[in-house]
Amino acid sequence: MSDIAQRSDARLHLPTAQYIGAAAINGPLVMVSGVRGVAYGETVQIAGRDGRLRRGRVVEVGADRAVIEVWSGTSGLVAADTSVRFVGRPLEIAVAREMLGRVFSGSGEPLDGLPRPVAERLADVNGLPINPTARQYPRSLIVTGISVIDCMNTLIRGQKLPIFSGSGLPHNELAAQIVRQAHLLEGNEPFAIVFVALGIRHDDAEFFRRSLQESGALNRTAMFLNLASDAPMERIMAPRAGLTLAEHLAFEHDMHVLVIMTDMTNYGEALRELGSQRGEVPSRKGYPGYLYSDLASHYERTGIVRGRKGSITQVPILVMPNDDISHPIPDLTGYITEGQIVLGRELYGQAVYPPINVLPSLSRLMKDGVGEGYTRADHPALSNQLYAAYARVGDIRSLAAVVGEEELSDADRRYLAFGAAFERQFLNQGRDENRSLEQTLDLGWRVLSQLPRDELTRVSEQLLDAHYRPPAAAAGATTNEA
Amino acid sequence: MERAGDIIWINGPVMRARMATGLQMLEQVEVGEQHLVGEVIALQGDIATLQVYEETIGLRPGAPVYGLGMPLGVELGPGLMGGIYDGIQRPLEAIEARSGIYISGGIAAPALDRERRWPLEPALTVGQTLHGGETLGAIVETPLVTLRLPVPPDVDGEVTWAAPAGDYRVTDTVARVRTASGERELNLMQRWPVRQPRPSAGRLPPVTPLITGQRVIDTLFPIARGGTAAVPGGFGAGKTVLQQALARWCDADIIIYVGCGERGNEMADVLREFPHLSDPKTGRPLIERTILIANTSNMPVAAREASIYTGITLAEYYRDMGLHVALMADSTSRWAEALREISGRLEEMPAEEGFPAYLPSRLASFYERAGRVSTLSGQEGSVTLIGAVSPPSGDFSEPVTQHTQRFVRVFWALDKALASARHFPAVNWVDSYSGYVEEISPWWAEHVSDAWAAHRARIVDILQGEGRLQEIVRLVGPDTLPDAQRYLLFVARLIKDAFLQQSALDAVDAYSTPPKQAAMLALLANIYDRGLAIIARGAPVGRLQDEVTLWPQVRRLGSTVANQDTTAIAALQEQLYAQLAAIEEDYRHERHSATI
DSSP: OOHHHHHHHHHHTOOOEEEEOOSEEETTEEEEESOOSOOTTEEEEEEOTTOOEEEEEEEEEESSEEEEEETTOOTTOOGGGOEEEEEEEEOEEEEOGGGTTOEEETTSOBOSSSOOOOOSEEEETTOOOBOGGGEEOOOOEEEOSOHHHHHHSOEETTOBOOEEEOTTSTHHHHHHHHHHHOEESSOOOOEEEEEEEEEEOHHHHHHHHHHHHHTTOGGGEEEEEEETTSOTTHHHHHHHHHHHHHHHHHHHSOOEEEEEEEOHHHHHHHHHHHHHHTTOOBOGGGOBTTHHHHHHHHHTSOBEETTOOOEEEEEEEEEOGGGOTTSHHHHHHHHHSSEEEEBOHHHHHTTOSSOBOTTTOEETTGGGTSSTTTSOTTHHHHHHHHHHHHHHHHHHHHHHHHHOGGGSOHHHHHHHHHHHHIIIIIIOOOTTOOOOHHHHHHHHHHHHTTSOGGGOTTSOHHHHHHHOOOOTTTTHHHHHHO | OEEEEEEEEEETTEEEEEESSOOOTTEEEEETTTTEEEEEEEEETTEEEEEESSOOTTOOTTOEEEEEEEESEEEESTTOTTOEEOTTOOBHHHHHHHHTTBOOSOOOOOSSOSSOOEEEEEOOOTTOEEETTOEEEEEEEETTEEEEEEOOTTOEEEEEEEOOSEEEOTTSOOEEEEETTEEEEEOSOEEEETTSOOOOSEEEOOOSBOOOSOHIIIIISOOBTTOEEEEEOOTTSSHHHHHHHHHHHOOOSEEEEEEESOOHHHHHHHHHHTTTSBOTTTOSBGGGGEEEEEEOTTSOHHHHHHHHHHHHHHHHHHHTTTOEEEEEEETHHHHHHHHHHHHHHTTOOBOGGGOBTTHHHHHHHHHTTOEEEEOTTSOEEEEEEEEEEOOGGGOTTSHHHHHHHHHOSEEOOBOHHHHHTTOSSOBOTTTOEETTHHHHHHHHHHHTOTTHHHHHHHHHHHHHHHHHHHHHHHHHOGGGSOHHHHHHHHHHHHHIIIIIOOOTTSTTTTOOOHHHHHHHHHHHHHHHHHHHHHHHTTOOHHHHHHHOTTHHHHHTHHHHSOTTOHHHHHHHHHHHHHHHHHHHHTTTTOOOOOOO
């Protein structure tokens, strides 16, 4: 047995049972016969002739037979010569505050050459569901400095707000900008970042590391890296490990933890790979029927609980295969998370950054975190009006494509002007541009003022009096009369 | 408790046990040292298949199985109002008190508080004959809810003793009845198996609308008390917001809200908000007439499957007291997925998209438990069922939506495009329907307005017409249409802005009374007819659009006119008539025949 196994055994004094020889090995699954007293879900250590230690868990257990799912690959194992050790406990990782600033593998082993951190406690990676009565409803706004998010899709502390992206779109840049700029409207509390890489490319992981380093956040970040070249099965483990640490930091150390997980599509595919090898009945697109429950078991580990000071906010990133939002992974994610930020290829093609496709984007927790007493009294109505007006821009653009812009009514042409201003001035901003909430809201009113006042039916007359300032050129008549 | 057998195989929430003594089909069991709650779902030879409602990690073959000798059931009695329970009716607040912020397995806590005393106003006299479903006595549980406790349906005999008025615990004996099978003691609570509908004397026709205060629902696609409705919509279409608005405003006596596989923060939102929201009729906190069942998406999947049965059984219990109950299930798709997940672990042959072949029959038996009934004691009670459906990628052709559609009479199709434009409630007026319009029209005629049905039909016509015309507009643009049709498009947009949209966040607009709805409906229908007549005389549509200055006021009617103030709507209509008449003056002598 390797050094690691002996050490953890010595620490835990666990009753362990060891068996030599597997009945069958099929992909990531190892079947063992003649076992006694094995628990469903318990951790297993497997060593082959090569002496390399692999970890796994029991996914099915009968009277004398257990099926084990192995995370770090079964290559090199010889059925007759495989030693299987049942640890007697569910899968646990050591968690500690000193894990911040460190880099780990998907299953929590150090990758940075430093020794393992001293465990403050061992925590079950599967976690337990938070009791809904213990939850505190999240209401504090996190200002990201990105206009379209702060005004129209606000991120709330304790929210899970994914970024739905497409291949080649700048989701990493956007996530990094959020990490760099995110702050609360007031107060300065301890925060930490947990970054979980799920089958992403090496250069993407490196981009995040550099970006965190440049912003000085690296020593407050714990990274769990499962790269594209690592074993897919370890991908099943990585979000569990990351979130277990996040829960420890948030609820034991009163920290505000932002969890970035990228890319959830790769996670879903690992789950599918495992499901098909287990011979499960597939549902949509071959994904297992429990995909929803499984994704929910990660996303729901977000929030604030009463009586604890910390919080967990999640920004999972997922690349929609073929930009298809109806693909099972974005689809099920959207049903679990509290909204989504959707990136669009068309805006990206027009060099708009961030290319956030506003209409399908949504923040469900926004309604209770903005407005009087939170941000500014005009915020909710302004956001609603921007949405309604921009939706109309879409209709008018498709009409203009048929009849030509000249045939449009005056009001319709002003909608087009508004659409352009919205995309160029409001949506578009620099990758390092950090706009204050005041700037963002005022800018919103400025682009909205391109429209005739009568069209703005989602805002009250009082708000219009206070904020509606038509540009001189578009409303010459009005100005003259005044 | 008897040890019935040993576990021999475990796969997630599904396990098999070798029986020592006979377990019954659907019997409730407890598994392992922790006494995890489960249910028998299949029997073959001496092997019983169980589904377990709690996390099974750590369970080993050889663990004991105990049979409870009765099916999975719920506790019915005083003390449920305002509570929050998981899918198998465990009180989540009591669990929090015991195990902290996380829900750990094997915590037994009774749904009804055994220590609390309730002031009973007895209704029995010694010597009277007592039948099942008759009232044992009354308890004011909350200021909003007075329970008339029904005796269990199988009781039949003569009352030999009845407790005097006083304070009793749920387990205290309050009456004795001599029945054919011996003397029976009655207390304030009873148990009922969740998968078995509670009996009633018979069904009554659904002729009274369930008023929700949501204009697009009450007026265009109404639901009757005792009716069934489905709310399908992709994510972000506003299902949960609509369900919560209905829970808040509908005029049922009791609301049961089942959060089935949904978000934890949403349940936290309901728990935070409902104590502060007041009932539109009485001004009391809504939580006093609400029961929440919360089995969030990360809680055990088998309990999610049970949660809608727990909800409907509670609903039937209150129905049997002569109350009107509305049950919101959000979302039935998550329930169906739980069914699929368990079916998959049982290695059953899948039908469509991996769902088991019994999905439609399970859905049917769930929705059939709704209804307006005459109770065993001869009162009228109802259970209205509103189920959210979350179709994958918003595609209504998937199995759960399709099968649900066969068993419900109201279909509120939520539309992602409307939601994106922040048109809420995002109920699509072309795809939605209600099968209750005919049956409840007399109610509107009697209580609100004779013209309701005619005006409603007019508005539906306009909206349908708009749908057809939009297709032409998409091809050739609006300018080529005749004026009458362009006016129809204009009024259709007005209807959408003024009537169909309703802001849940605006204090006035959030709830419209039937008289206000009828007045707004009348104004829109009348203005359309009036304008059309003027166009028929030769007036161009542009003049109607530009010279009538009151259109923005019409658009803001929802939030500017208070519910009591329907005369303001009539006054606005008069002003509009005056402005239209001014235009008409110019065309008084022209005689164009309009073509539509």
